[in-house]
Amino acid sequence: MSLSAIRAEARPLVITGARIVDPTSGLDAIGSVVVVDGLIRDVARGAAPGVPEGATIIEARGKALLPGLIDMRVFVGEPGAEHRETFASAGQAAAAGGVTTIVTMPDTDPVIDDVALVDFIARLARDTAAVNVLPMAALTKGLKGREMTEFGLLGAAGAVGFTDGRHSITNALVLRRALTYARDFGALIMHHPADPDLVGSGVMNEGETATRLGLPGIPREAEIIMLERDIRIAALTGGRYHAAQISCAASLDIIRRAKKQGLAVSCGVSATHLALNERDVGPYRTFYRLAPPLRDEDDRLAMIEGVADGSIDVIVSSHDPQDVDTKRHPFAEAADGAVGLETLLAAALRPVHNGEASLASVVRALSARPAELLGLPSGRIAAGAPADLILVDLEQPWICEADKLHSRSKNTPFEGARFEGRVLMTLVGGRTVYKDNEA
Amino acid sequence: MTRENPTSTARLPAFAHRHLLGIEGLTPPEILTLLDLAEEAVDISRQVEKKKAVLRGRTQINLFFEASTRTQSSFELAGKRLGADVMNMSVGSSSVKKGETLIDTAMTLNAMNPDILVVRHHAAGAVHLLAQKVGCSVINAGDGAHEHPTQALLDALTIRRHKGGFGELVVAICGDILHSRVARSNILLLNALGAQVRCVGPSTLLPKALDRLGVEIFTDMKSGLRDADIVMMLRLQRERMDGSFVPSVREYFHFFGLDQEKLAFAKPDALVMHPGPMNRGVEIDSAVADGAQSLIREQVEMGVAVRMAVLEALSAHLPNRPGAA
Numbered sequence: 001m002s003l004s005a006i007r008a009e010a011r012p013l014v015i016t017g018a019r020i021v022d023p024t025s026g027l028d029a030i031g032s033v034v035v036v037d038g039l040i041r042d043v044a045r046g047a048a049p050g051v052p053e054g055a056t057i058i059e060a061r062g063k064a065l066l067p068g069l070i071d072m073r074v075f076v077g078e079p080g081a082e083h084r085e086t087f088a089s090a091g092q093a094a095a096a097g098g099v100t101t102i103v104t105m106p107d108t109d110p111v112i113d114d115v116a117l118v119d120f121i122a123r124l125a126r127d128t129a130a131v132n133v134l135p136m137a138a139l140t141k142g143l144k145g146r147e148m149t150e151f152g153l154l155g156a157a158g159a160v161g162f163t164d165g166r167h168s169i170t171n172a173l174v175l176r177r178a179l180t181y182a183r184d185f186g187a188l189i190m191h192h193p194a195d196p197d198l199v200g201s202g203v204m205n206e207g208e209t210a211t212r213l214g215l216p217g218i219p220r221e222a223e224i225i226m227l228e229r230d231i232r233i234a235a236l237t238g239g240r241y242h243a244a245q246i247s248c249a250a251s252l253d254i255i256r257r258a259k260k261q262g263l264a265v266s267c268g269v270s271a272t273h274l275a276l277n278e279r280d281v282g283p284y285r286t287f288y289r290l291a292p293p294l295r296d297e298d299d300r301l302a303m304i305e306g307v308a309d310g311s312i313d314v315i316v317s318s319h320d321p322q323d324v325d326t327k328r329h330p331f332a333e334a335a336d337g338a339v340g341l342e343t344l345l346a347a348a349l350r351p352v353h354n355g356e357a358s359l360a361s362v363v364r365a366l367s368a369r370p371a372e373l374l375g376l377p378s379g380r381i382a383a384g385a386p387a388d389l390i391l392v393d394l395e396q397p398w399i400c401e402a403d404k405l406h407s408r409s410k411n412t413p414f415e416g417a418r419f420e421g422r423v424l425m426t427l428v429g430g431r432t433v434y435k436d437n438e439a
Numbered sequence: 440m441t442r443e444n445p446t447s448t449a450r451l452p453a454f455a456h457r458h459l460l461g462i463e464g465l466t467p468p469e470i471l472t473l474l475d476l477a478e479e480a481v482d483i484s485r486q487v488e489k490k491k492a493v494l495r496g497r498t499q500i501n502l503f504f505e506a507s508t509r510t511q512s513s514f515e516l517a518g519k520r521l522g523a524d525v526m527n528m529s530v531g532s533s534s535v536k537k538g539e540t541l542i543d544t545a546m547t548l549n550a551m552n553p554d555i556l557v558v559r560h561h562a563a564g565a566v567h568l569l570a571q572k573v574g575c576s577v578i579n580a581g582d583g584a585h586e587h588p589t590q591a592l593l594d595a596l597t598i599r600r601h602k603g604g605f606g607e608l609v610v611a612i613c614g615d616i617l618h619s620r621v622a623r624s625n626i627l628l629l630n631a632l633g634a635q636v637r638c639v640g641p642s643t644l645l646p647k648a649l650d651r652l653g654v655e656i657f658t659d660m661k662s663g664l665r666d667a668d669i670v671m672m673l674r675l676q677r678e679r680m681d682g683s684f685v686p687s688v689r690e691y692f693h694f695f696g697l698d699q700e701k702l703a704f705a706k707p708d709a710l711v712m713h714p715g716p717m718n719r720g721v722e723i724d725s726a727v728a729d730g731a732q733s734l735i736r737e738q739v740e741m742g743v744a745v746r747m748a749v750l751e752a753l754s755a756h757l758p759n760r761p762g763a764a
Contacts, residue, residue: 208648212463214563214585214623217647284564328542330562332583 012036012052013430018060018391022067022381023364033065035387038429043381060391063424067367067379068100068131068388069345072190072268073244073316075165075337076102077408078124080109085321085408087121090341091129093407095434097342098423099317100388101132101378103370106143107165113138113149118157130433131426132388134160134374139178139189143167148178151187160374163190163244166291166336170196172229179239188373190242193230193251194292198222203332205278205293213284215332218293220248227251231258234265242373243267245318247292249302256311266313266373269303271347272340272413274315276300280413286327286334287413290318301356307348307365308357313373315365317344321409339407343400345392346419352394353420359394387430396422454752458570458577461586462627470595470631476748477596477741484520484744493751494523497554497759501527503580504541504560509715509739510580510589514557517746521754523555541565542572549573554757555750558582563620576753584618590714591624593745595632597738598669601710605632611663611705612654613639614673614695614722615684617646621714622673626652639663640695643684644675660695664704671712672697672723680721688721698724702732710734 013035020031020043032048034041034055042049051057071094077085085093094102104121106112112121118135125133137159141147151162162182169175169191182189199222204210206217227243231254234241246252246267258265272290277300281288288294306312320337327334340347348366351357371379378388400417402410426434454472462470483489499518501511511527518525530544541560548556549572556577558566563583570577581587595605602608610629616622616638629636630653638649639657650656657663664670675691685691697711711723711733719725728735 206647208651211646211648211652212623214583214620216584219647283567328568330541330560330565330568330583332562332564 010037012055013058013387013427014048014051014055015058015060015065015389015391016048017062018065019062020065020381021359021363023360024368024380025382027381028360030062033381033389035427035430038387038431040381040383040385040387042383058391058425064392064394065381066098066363066390066392067381068390068426068428069098069366070101070103070370070374070376070379071099071317071319071341071344072103072314072370072374073105073270073318074102074341075105075107075320077321078108083408084323086128087125087133088128089406089408090319091125091131091133093319093339093341093405094131095426095428096406096423097317098345098390098392098426099131099341100390100426100428101134101376102341103160103374104133104135105163105165106136106138107167111138111143113141113143115150115153115157118154118159122158131428134158136161136163136190138162139164140169140174145169145171145174148174148181151182151185155185155187161188161190161242164192166192168192168194168196168226172233175230176233176237179233179237179241183237183239186240188240188242190244191230192244192291193223193226195222195226198225203289203293204281205295207278207296209278209281213281213331220250220295223248223292224250224254227254231263231265234258234263235261238264240264241266245270245273245292245316246312247273247295247303248299252302252306252311255306259311268314268316269307269312270318270340271315271344272318272338273300273303274307275347275350276413284331286329286331287338287411287415289331289334289336290338291336304351304356307351308361310361310364313365314370315344315348315362317341319407321407322411323409327411337411338413339405339409339411341407342405343412343414343417343419345423346398346400346421347414349394349419349421387427389427390423391425392421392423394421396420398422455756457753457756459588459749459753460567460570460577460579462588462591462624462631463586465631467631470592470628473592473745473748473752474596474599476751477592477744480744480747480751481741483747484740489520490522491520492522493754494518494521494554497523497754497757498552499523499525499555499557499750500548500553501525501557501580502544502548502559503527503529504558504565505581507559507580509742510559513739513742514580514746516743517750518555520743520747521750523750541569545569545572549575552759554759555753574758576757578749578753581620583620584623585620586624587620588624589742589746589749590621591628592749593738593741594625594671594712594714595628596741596745597712597734601734602668605629605634608634608668609637609666610634610669610671611637611639611667612671612673613660613663613697615644615675615679616640616649616673617644618676618679619673625671626654637663637667641685660701661704664701667705667709669710669712670697670702670705674714674716674718675722692721696720696722696724697727699726702727712738714738
């Protein structure tokens with residue numbers, strides 16, 4: 001379906017017989033949703049209270065209707081690396097993965113650290129992407145970790161938060177000032193906690209696997225120490241701090257403690273880290289080279305526990321398109337990153353199917369919680385909310401094939417992986433942007 | 440399957456690999472098969488007529504992304520003694536993006552239909568990557584800090600010729616274990632053949648979770664060498680002696696350099712090995728390196744023999760079959 005056709009679709013819509021799962025209201029029941037003018041007008045248990053004239057009716061037949069996913073960490077490639085991903089291709093990948101809102105990282109060429117560039121992204125995305133695109137702007141100019149950007153003006157231009165993306169702020173004073181200044185605007189500061197000195201030349205988790213492979217390791221302390229520092233600075237300043245991704249059990253303890261203290265602290269984990277561990281690197285498979293690195297099984301299980309009990313706020317894809325020019329290298333010389341938009345939901349559902357986390361906890365971390373952090377009206381199935389909805393067959397088995405990904409880059413660590421749970425249909429603002437042809 | 444040399448391959452039922460990428464993945468019988476073959480190669484190499492025809496007509500390319508004199512010439516001699524046409528290619532780490540050079544060079548060479556590629560690269564796993572992209576047999580001549588299988592095989596051959604076997608032996612591998620592919624391959628091989636392996640070095644040069652590889656760990660030479668049958672020293676790279684991993688050469692030699700005094704902690708008939716090139720006065724004292732207990736020069740001789748054995752073992756699985764268009 002072409003984008004113009006999608007945009008033109010404005011008829012009212014009624015979805016009936018769906019298992020509506022909305023963690024915000026606690027609803028998990030068979031019911032109907034009425035969509036008019038891109039907004040949810042009604043949510044009802046059982047049949048729809050009134051069907052608007054000329055409405056399209058979708059029979060869900062008991063399939064799950066979830067809030068569209070909101071992915072807080074997506075690297076696109078446009079501007080500067082369009083051969084890896086554009087807003088158009090990322091939008092298609094997102095739609096196919098049930099992601100209705102992507103939050104893009106400023107690590108592009110040029111870096112998104114200027115009002116005009118935020119505006120450019122917003123326009124470009126509006127014209128070419130099938131889903132909502134919300135840019136995060138750089139936290140420091142040029143991602144150099146020295147001078148903060150114009151939080152107020154950038155925020156007014158549409159930046160939903162501030163981050164240096166893959167880069168960590170080593171200078172504690174810079175972070176202190178940024179968190180202090182951001183407080184005046186209520187701005188969210190997202191940080192990748194990884195001490196570059198401790199990371200050193202490391203390319204995977206420090207431990208037995210790295211030792212066997214002869215690869216330099218990254219100690220967990222690179223993350224733990226910087227996260228601990230960040231939390232102290234968050235406490236000092238009262239700013240809103242979000243750790244983009246954590247990967248170790250000890251980091252989870254730090255987050256839990258901070259929350260207990262009542263700090264405005266939150267964190268994310270990637271669905272890949274919920275599904276895989278360092279052993280998956282196997283014989284130097286560069287698609288498993290990530291930042292932070294895949295850790296060991298105990299860490300993976302801790303991450304699932306953190307999602308299950310809500311200590312970890314959001315699950316992200318950390319979608320990072322890379323091509324053969326950056327990945328077809330010896331492991332130590334390859335780039336970090338994996339695509340993940342199209343496997344986000346399926347990978348995040350694994351703990352649900354394994355009985356390790358409730359469906360509501362996972363869905364909350366994929367929709368309601370990121371919406372809260374970003375101050376969005378979406379992420380819930382309630383009257384008045386945007387009709388960003390996905391219809392999902394939670395049980396449908398499928399096998400991930402890299403060639404079938406919509407993303408322009410195929411660097412998935414899930415090639416050949418067996419999943420349960422497939423997106424059947426994705427609605428953004430009431431418009432159908434994706435339909436599973438195999439369903 | 441057509442085989443060019445049935446008399447030689449018939450003796451090799453236990454070796455069914457197309458590549459030699461590491462000691463990992465080899466079974467003890469396969470390792471022993473290689474050592475037996477190498478014994479024959481030692482005899483051949485001591486004759487006037489040093490040639491065998493196992494690789495006649497075959498092309499062997501030695502592709503070295505890292506400088507090496509001894510390993511490269513050892514592979515060259517081994518290939519020539521088996522009748523192969525050997526070409527040496529040294530590709531320095533140029534200004535081109537390193538990995539790009541690797542794959543591009545490999546594909547270019549592959550198009551020339553070589554039968555065997557012998558590869559050394561500074562990045563762990565580079566040889567695995569290359570083996571996936573080419574159609575010929577690939578031998579790992581050292582990849583980063585990962586493996587150097589022919590070095591471990593030649594060390595094993597040297598040990599077996601002097602000690603008869605591996606069962607009761609205590610082998611102490613000393614020095615920079617962290618960056619050493621020689622250590623990793625030796626740990627795997629010696630463990631597979633039943634020796635007791637120790638690693639001795641300062642903690643900054645011992646990788647994390649090393650004990651999980653089945654070795655005992657020591658941070659001082661006195662306890663590490665106690666009752667050792669074999670003392671295997673490793674080279675310490677110059678750039679690691681300046682305070683980054685150890686404070687100074689002087690301090691390193693004082694605590695970990697093998698001199699007569701430290702060697703005396705080992706068994707009286709203990710033997711000393713070193714993969715070379717040696718840093719005399721850094722990890723080993725000249726008196727020990729050139730002394731009666733040293734096997735260092737013999738290791739070099741065994742190197743050629745072991746590489747002949749590996750080439751011969753792989754010869755049953757080479758591409759470009761006879762008669763193929």
